Amino acid sequence: MRGMGTQDVIDLTEKYQMGNYTRNPVVFVRGEGARLFDAEGREYLDFLGGIAVAILGHTHPEVTRAVTVQARNLLHVSNLFHVPIQSEAARLISEATIGGKVFFCNSGTEANEAAIKLARKWTADQGKAGVHEFVVLEGSFHGRTYGGLSATGQPKFHKGFEPLLPGFVTVPFGDIAALDDALTEKTCAFLVEPIQGESGVRMHPPGYLKEAERLCRQKGVLLVVDELQTGLGRTGAMLASERFGIAPDIVTLAKGLANGLPLGAVVAREEIAAAFGPGSHGSTFGGNPVCCAAAKVVIETLRFPGFLDEVIRKGEILRKGLEEIAAGRTDVRKVRGLGMMQAMELDADAKEAARTCLRNGLVVNATSENVLRFLPPLIVNAAEIRHALELLDASLPPGGRK
Ligand SMILES: Cc1ncc(COP(=O)(O)O)c(C=O)c1O
Numbered sequence: 001m002r003g004m005g006t007q008d009v010i011d012l013t014e015k016y017q018m019g020n021y022t023r024n025p026v027v028f029v030r031g032e033g034a035r036l037f038d039a040e041g042r043e044y045l046d047f048l049g050g051i052a053v054a055i056l057g058h059t060h061p062e063v064t065r066a067v068t069v070q071a072r073n074l075l076h077v078s079n080l081f082h083v084p085i086q087s088e089a090a091r092l093i094s095e096a097t098i099g100g101k102v103f104f105c106n107s108g109t110e111a112n113e114a115a116i117k118l119a120r121k122w123t124a125d126q127g128k129a130g131v132h133e134f135v136v137l138e139g140s141f142h143g144r145t146y147g148g149l150s151a152t153g154q155p156k157f158h159k160g161f162e163p164l165l166p167g168f169v170t171v172p173f174g175d176i177a178a179l180d181d182a183l184t185e186k187t188c189a190f191l192v193e194p195i196q197g198e199s200g201v202r203m204h205p206p207g208y209l210k211e212a213e214r215l216c217r218q219k220g221v222l223l224v225v226d227e228l229q230t231g232l233g234r235t236g237a238m239l240a241s242e243r244f245g246i247a248p249d250i251v252t253l254a255k256g257l258a259n260g261l262p263l264g265a266v267v268a269r270e271e272i273a274a275a276f277g278p279g280s281h282g283s284t285f286g287g288n289p290v291c292c293a294a295a296k297v298v299i300e301t302l303r304f305p306g307f308l309d310e311v312i313r314k315g316e317i318l319r320k321g322l323e324e325i326a327a328g329r330t331d332v333r334k335v336r337g338l339g340m341m342q343a344m345e346l347d348a349d350a351k352e353a354a355r356t357c358l359r360n361g362l363v364v365n366a367t368s369e370n371v372l373r374f375l376p377p378l379i380v381n382a383a384e385i386r387h388a389l390e391l392l393d394a395s396l397p398p399g400g401r402k
Contacts, residue, residue: 004039006025006027009027009039010025010027024355026044027039030058030059031046031054031059032057032059033059033377033380034047034049034057034377034379034380034381035058035384036058036363043361044358044361044362045362045363045376045384045388046363046376047363047364047374047376047380047388048363048364048365048373048374048376049256049376050260051375052197052234052255052256052341052375053255053256053260054256054259054260054377055232055234055255055302055377055379056256056301056377056378056379057377057380058260058377060259060297060301060379062301063260063294063297063298066296066297067261067294069293070085070292070293071290073289074289075288075289076288079282079283079284079286079287083289083292085289085292085296086287088296089104089292090102090287092296093265093267093295093299096238096299096302096303097239097251097253097267098239098247098267098269099270100267100268100272100273101267101268101270101273102265102266103265103268103273103276103281103286104263104264104283104286104287104292105254105264105286105287106262106264106283106285106286106288106291107143107254107264108143108148108226108228108252108254109142109144109145109147109148109149110143110254110264110286111228111252111253111264111265111266112142112143112148112151112191112226112228112252113147114264114266114281115191115226115250115252115266116134116147116189116191117147117280118250118266118281119134119189119224119250121275121276121280121281122274123188125275128188130186131187132167132186132188133168133186133187134167134169134187134189134190134191135169135170135179135221136151136153136169136170136190136192137153137173137192137196138153138154138170138172139153139154139173139196139199140152140153140191140192140193140196141154141157141193141196141197141198141199142191144157146164147165149164150164150165150167150168151168154198154199173202173204176208176211176212179215183215183221187219187221188221188222189222189223189224189249189250190212190215190216190223190224192224192226193225193227193228193229193230194209194225194227194235194239194241194244195235195337195338195341197228197229197230197341197367197373198367199367200343200345200367200371200373201341201343201367201371201373203338204244209241209245209246210244210245210246212246213246213247222249222250222272223247223248224248224249224252225239225241225252226252227239227240227241227251227252227253228252228253228255229341230341231256232256232298232299232302233256233302233307233308233311233339233378234256234311234340234378235311235315235340235341236308236309236311236312236315236340237308238308239251240338243338243339249269250266250268250269251266251267252264252267253265253266256298257291257295257298258291258292258294258295258298259297259298260294261288261291261294262285262288262291263287263288263291263295264286307378311339311378314382314385315338315339315340315342317382317385317386318340318342318374318376318388318389319337321385321389322342322344322374322389322392324389325344325396326344329396329400329401329402330347330400330402331346331347331348331396331397331399332345332346332347332396333346333347337374340374340380341373342374343367343371343373344371344372344374345370346370346371346396347370347400348370348400349369349370350366350369350370350371351369353366353372353396353397354366354372356396357391357392359395360391360394360395361391362395364392374388376388
């Protein structure tokens, strides 16, 4: 809407939208690569990427072209018919991840919801009565719908929404013995993020995921991996599971899958995917042709020779820069992460630090009171990373310098 200033937009949002988000007082109107521009013409470096969504950056020309071409041909036809771009996107996603078959939906929580249903359905189809439990981890985040929420091991997200779904058992983070105890004859699946994103880029102890996989195999429990934030090149591999040497039975994807358009996907081994027979599950918009056109560009770009090597190289520049900043300060407890998913744990108010970064032209977020998270578009260049590090350095509390 022409003529609306920053405050007009904020007032309008507040008047007509529910107050469930804590929004920053910035109005973004345009994006290009790793840069965003606000309504007042100010430029920002985007190291949040729409929360790990803009993996190819903003207004990527190939994505824009593919989406425009598809929008001219067909927006939607329902899943009662076949659509070329949808079948092609599914092939690419399957080939690029774990093989097997794909179910399309529209968001991350919906992908996890479908994965929960698929795992339970497959288990029931095996004639295993009463084997329905999901084991999940403390600190996990799997979404906001009731399945995703029930799987989320953070009570703060549950408050006021009880009762949750039955059948979710939460075990402590990083404790393989506790996991072993929790995987019983009632367990259908272990649901895990390769790195816990929303609770502050928390890395499992070395060897944990591999050992968890071994326990799942030994006990006949499905390994369901939530790669919504870690997947699609974020850690320098198509899936973070590859980096940790594990082979999921079911993987969930969303976020960057269509580089900003709403698309989620569940990928399952062929045998498990067979449990979703006709009429078992569905989504009106799932696999929308325009979103699939964007997903095709995303997967093809990620598979371009050398692309993921570059992500690793640039992730190292980011990591090294964060560590250098940390070394010069007394208020940084830890730098952690993998590839282009990094975090800085502070001995200071991370939310305030994120607000200062924003005022200085760097978009980042705080996942908790003391953790700053960095999820830049994968196409960010080395000069932009260095500039972001300078902005960060200038934004952290002056009193924390050594
Ligand atoms: C690991 C993980 N799972 C699930 C979700 C929920 O995804 P969505 O917001 O698309 O429903 C998120 C979102 O941050 C996530 O990071």
